[in-house]
Amino acid sequence: MSKPAIEIRGLGKMYRESDGDAAFRALGDVNLTIGDGEFVSLIGPSGCGKTTLLKIIDGLIPFDEGELLVKGQPIRGPGRERAVVFQNFALLPWLNVRDNIAFGLKLQGTDAAAMRQTADELISMVGLDGFADRYPRQLSGGMQQRVGLARALAVDPAILLMDEPFGALDAQTRNILQGDLLDIWDRSRKTVVFVTHAMDEAVFLSDRVVLMGTHPGRVHEVIDIDLPRPRTDETRSDPRFVELSSYVWEVLRTMIGHPRRQVAAAS
Amino acid sequence: MTTLVARPRTFARVQGGLKKVLLRSAILVVLIVLWQMGGNDEVRLGLPTFVGTMRALGEMLADGSLLEALWITNQALVVGYLLAIVVSLPLGVAMGSSPAFERVAGPYLIILQAAPMIALVPIVQAGLGLTFAARVAIVFLFSFIYMTINTMVGVRSVDPALKEMSRSFLASASQRMRFVILPAAVPGIMAGVRLGLGRAMIGMVVAELALIGAGVGSLILDYQVRFQPAYVFAIILVVVLEGVLLMEIARRLELRLSQWKGSTVLE
């Protein structure tokens, strides 16, 4: 196998209070290696820094300690080989679906014809045929996130970073999108880092689930998901799926169950 | 499917709209009748009647004096207002995108915003005399502060998620400004442009009434010193009507350009 897609060694991140007197350690000594084409979920109680870690991998947030390599190279800010699907979609409300999807390409200076072609292909891929000229406010949340996904895929990144992408959606929409995401992933086999707070979602999608703990944010446990692929709705009733989900839930519950920690996490 | 849902609502809206128009017209008729009955054209310093005011208006329209005065007055409005737009928008964008600049320049704007601009008229007069330039300067002073503040707020309140998204998709600073910040700030900027127009019109009237007699202002003062309230009232009505019309145009323009910020209802 070639070089791992992402290597994280001893990574730490502080947040300084604005007056500079105190610092808050958001992440400490995070170690994680993600292989090429692997689907990995980050899950953990609020305050574990899973979103922070994702944005560090994208290069949106700088880190203070340790090392982060993407395809064996240290990163300097966001790059072409990585693209993010954002939590609240972050669509530009004044652009229609097609132009939103082409946004990344437009920034790269792609010519109009190629841009349109790629955008139209992706519109079909994410199941938005006939909606190319609609504006985000005319779409449901699920459809908006399909646009978000298509926009990330449009720049053809090797690594897809997804920040609680389905967190704002209702349960049915979420299930459908999970299935569609796996279909798309099956065809492209991009590396995916997927932040979520839903245990079943993490188990259903991933090759490995990374459970993160708090104070500071760190890798608590990595669980291999040995469910066979392709995964379908039947997978959700597989006894092994149920078993893995309840295991993840148990670990999370013991972490959150600490009343002291819960207070600290909420503050 | 949308038409099926929309039709009864549209019908109800038309019905409600008709009732509204009737109500509003009724109020207008009642006001005019009360005005006619309460006025008295015989007394020199009494409230002129509606008919007397309309007669005065007709006379001034017929001899061309009102139109000429409006023409002179509006020249200062147009030049001063355009000048204010040209200065305010870049200034507001600069203040909105640079916190350091905003910290230095912001307090001056707050001070000027609280200041009654009419008090500055004598200073402008001392510098520029009783000239066209002086009237332009006063229109400018009245309008540029509101436009700058609104542009600044519009730029500053651009959704940080959109800025982060554009950074993740490798937007350069100028791309971020052109493709994300400026379009997102359009509603704020347009609100400022509309408010600034209202202020510019106040400045236009004030400039002519206080000290610098010209155009509509000098026409008002002419009839004022001759104790002819019907003429004064007629001119005021025209000025107010112009203000209402211009503001309505500005409001429609603002609505059109800010459409994407509107409702989430399918149309």
Place this chain on the structure above:
Amino acid sequence: MTQGAAVIGQPAPRRALVPRRWLAHNGPFLLSFVLVMATWELLGRTLDLLMLPPISAIFAALWQFTIDGTLADQLFVSLLTLFIGMVISILLGIAIGAAMGLSRTVESALDVYVNAMMAAPMVAFVPLFILLFGLGYPTRVLTVIIFAIFPIIVNAFAGLRNIDRSTVEMARSFGATKRQLLWQVRIPGAFPYLLAGIRLGTARGVKGLINGEVLVTVVGLGGLVNQYGTAFTMDRLYAIIFFIIALALVLVRGVEWISRRLVPQA
């Protein structure tokens, strides 16, 4: 965030006389302000322009006005005008706004006119007021009212209308009567809007006051502007203008402070 291992670094130092954060935030402005004043003084002394007297002469004039009682006399006249105008604006404005908020009929009858007059250059009416009512209090009070009343109407209306639907449903499900709904839910809910309207109205009312006085030409602080403006005694003119700006800031901030005390959530 002040407990456990999450926080590192030293405990906060004792409070300095001027908080560091305040200084870091306002320092650049203060520095620029000093620079502006110094430049003004320098240019005022060297250029000898009519419209730019040295800042020291302006403050000397301001001091003179303070000790000889000129300011105090006219300030009283101005504040009385403003006070009467604001009381009428608030009472009448709330009454009209509430009527619009509580009745759809009143709303559709009046909203066009209120919105139109809120946007129109109402200052044009002052010459008519002068003609009809002379140069006394009625003209100046009316000027304050036409400036101040419309934001108060609009906000009182919006406060009664923009009530959270789920709050109303909650109150209904707990069996609130119509009257209880009005007094327990809608009116308290409208309070922050009302105060915002009064704040805006005061800011505009101060402008109306000065506009009225400048155009009436003989009384109040605006009268002084007119007096020194037409005489081109610029140091005195600037002194009055500085005082008016300071007064406007104090009045607007004062109303803000009071409304924050009255309604903490506003």
